[in-house]
Amino acid sequence: MSTPNSREVAFAGPNTPPSIPLPLPEKAIDVASTSINEMPLLQFSFEPVAKSDFWIPDNVETIIATTLSQARNKISRVQKAADKSKQTKYLLISETSEDIIEKLLEKVRGAKATRAKNCILYRVMPSRDHGTLVGTFNVHFPFAIQTANIPISRQWWVATADSLFMGFYCGRQADYSFTPVANPPRTDTTPPLAPTDWPSFVVEVGHSESFQQLRGDANWWWRNSSRQTKLILLFNVCKTPSHFVEVELWQEALHSYVGYETRSTQRFRTELGLVPVLERKQNTTVVSPHGNHTSIEIDTGLLLRHTANFAPNVILTQEMLSEICAQYS
Template sequence: MASRAGAAGLTNEEATMGSREPTSTRPKLAETPSSSHSLQRIDSPSTRLQTTAVSACKLLTTSPAGMPFNQKAPTRQCTDRRRDAATDSSSVLAHSTTTTTTGSTVPSELQSSNLGNSSHCVDLDDFCVPLGARVLSAPPLRQLKAALEQLKDQLSSPNPPSSQYLLLQDPGENLFSKIKDDEELFPGVRLTISSLRQEVLFKAMPGHQHNSIVGVFIEAITLQLSAMGLAHVNRAYAARPSPRTQGKSVAKEPDWWLSPTDVFDGKGGGGDSLPCLALEVGVSESYSQLRNDAQWWYNNSDHLTKTVVIICTTRKPTWRVDVEVWSEGPSSNPHQTQNRPGTPFRRSQRVTYRDGQVHGAPLVLNFESIFRRPRNQHEGDIIIDAPFLEVMCLRVVPS
C-alpha cells in the first residue's frame, strides 16, 4: 500500500531513541541513526487517533500517573531508569500539530520505516518494544482490530512490511481491562502487556505460515515424548498454545509452551505455571526482538525456563527458515566467561533451511532442562531430525 502524508500509524522508531549502549542485560543491539519528526494527529469521523512523533534525542516513557511524556534517554552511568522517568519531566518538548481528516476507520497507512536487518528496543520495566513497531494511540476496539487484520494481510502480501509489531498506547481503562481479561479477544495475535505502562505490544503473523510452523513443531515434540512413554493424555506434561503468562512486571504470550505436570501445578519448583520449554516464532526482521523474548522467559522464571526455541522466516532475497535453541550453558567466548562468571543463557544451536536443504540438523532439546529431573532408561533428549525439519519448512516456503 502506497505511503500517504498524515498517516496515523507512526513507527516506534520515530517516537523513541535506542540508546547507544542499552543498560538492559539482554543481548546488545545495533545502533540506529537519529532523525526527527513533527507531531501529527489524524481525526476520523468514527474516532480520533493521537499519534506521537518525537525528536530522536528523546525517549518516550511513562509518568507515575500513566501519562506519556518525553524523557531524555538515560546516560551510560544511569542504572535506575524508573526513577529517572518518574522524576525528571523537565525535558518535555513543545510540539506543533497537524490535523487531517479521513473517512476510513483504519489508519490509511501503517507503514514502518525501513530498519534494514537491525532491530532495536526501548527496555523499561521489563517491557521491550522494537523501534520498528507501528504505534496506535487511544483507538476504539473496532479500529484496533481492523488495524491488526490489516497488518496480518500486509504480512502475507508480496511486499510485506518490515515489522510485525503494533504498539498500543493510552488505550483507556475500559479497553485495557478488556484486553487483560479476555485472552480470546485477538485470535492469531500474540500479546505482551505492561500494566505499569498501560501499553500492549501485539505480534501478528501470517495465519497459514504461523499455524504450519507451530503445528509441525508440536507434532515433532509430542511424537518424541510419546515414544518415551510420556503422553499428554496421561498428564505427563501440560502443553498450551499461546497461554498468557505473568512475569515479574509484564504478562506475555508465547506461540506455544510445555511444562511437566508437576511443575505446571506449582509442585516442581517452577510456580505460577511458567513453562520449561517456550516457542517464539517471527519473521527475520524481528530476530532481535525474539532474542529478547528468549531472555525474558529465562529471567522471569528465575532461570527455570531453560529452553527456548526461536523460529525465524526470511522471504528475501530467497526463502529461508532458521531454527535456534536458546539454553543455559557455558559461553563459547572465554573472555565473556572470565568477565561474567556464571552460566549464561545463550544460543546453543542453529538449524537452517535454504535452497531446499537443511543445514545443522538434527535439532536437539535437552531432556533434563525441560523435565527438570534425570532421565530414565526409556527417556532421552528430544531429537528432531532433518526430514521432519524439512517438512516443517516446506509448509512455509512456497513450491
C-alpha cells in the same frame, strides 16, 4: 587473594541490559579437591537492572482504543497489511481499559501480545506463513516427545501457548510453550517436582527479523522466569534473497567462574563456583527439504525439570524440521 569485584554475564537483545553483576563468594574453592558437581551455584538476583523491557520498535503503529470493536478492527487492518506485504507489522494499543485488554489477550491469529499496564504491543506476522509453521510444529513435537518415551498425557505435561506469562515489567505470549506437570505419575522413588506456572520450554517464531531481536526474546523468558524457562527454540523465517529458516536452540548452562589468587609474585587460577548463563546450544539452517541441516536435540532433564536419566533426549529430526519449515524452503 586478588579477584575482580564482580562477574558479568552477557546477554543479547535490543534494549536489554548488557550484563548483570554477580556477587563473588566469600572464599575461593580448592580446584584440586573439588569436582564440578560439588561446586556451589553462585546466587544472584534476577531483578532487572533496566527501567523496562517493554520494547517498542520504531515502525510501530499506535492507536488509543476506547472500545473493543475499535481495537479489533485496527488489528484486522494491520493483519491484512502484514499478509499483503509478507512482512511483520507492529501495533501498539495504548490507554486501554482493563476489560478491553483482557478480551484482546485472546489468541489473535498470526499475532503475539506483550502487555505492560494499560497497553498491548502486538507483533503481527503474515498469518498463513506463521500459522503453518506453528501448526506443523504442534504436530511433530508431540511425536518427538512420545519417541523419547514421554507419555502424551496432561498428567505429565501441558502445552500452554495461549497463556500470558507476566514478567518484571510486562507479560508475553509464546508461539508454543511446554510446562511439565508437578508430581507426575512416575515411580515411588522419584522426587516430586516443584509446582510452577512458567514453562520449561518455549518456541518463538520471527518473520524476516534479525536474530538479535529473537535472542532478546529468549533472554526475556529465561530472565523473567528466574531461570525456570531453560530451553528456548527460535525459528527465524527469511525470504530474501531466497527462502530459508534459521533455527537456534538456547539453553541454560552452568559455567565455572574463575578467579585468581596471588602468592608472592605469581598468580594462580582458582575456581570460585558455577554461574548460570543462557547460551546457544545448537543452530542449523533449513534451506530445502533435502538439505544438509542437522537435527535439534532437546535435553529431557531440563524439559521435564528432572535430574534422573529415565528417558532419552527429545529429537527434532532432519525430516521433522523439513516438514516444519517446508513452506519456506
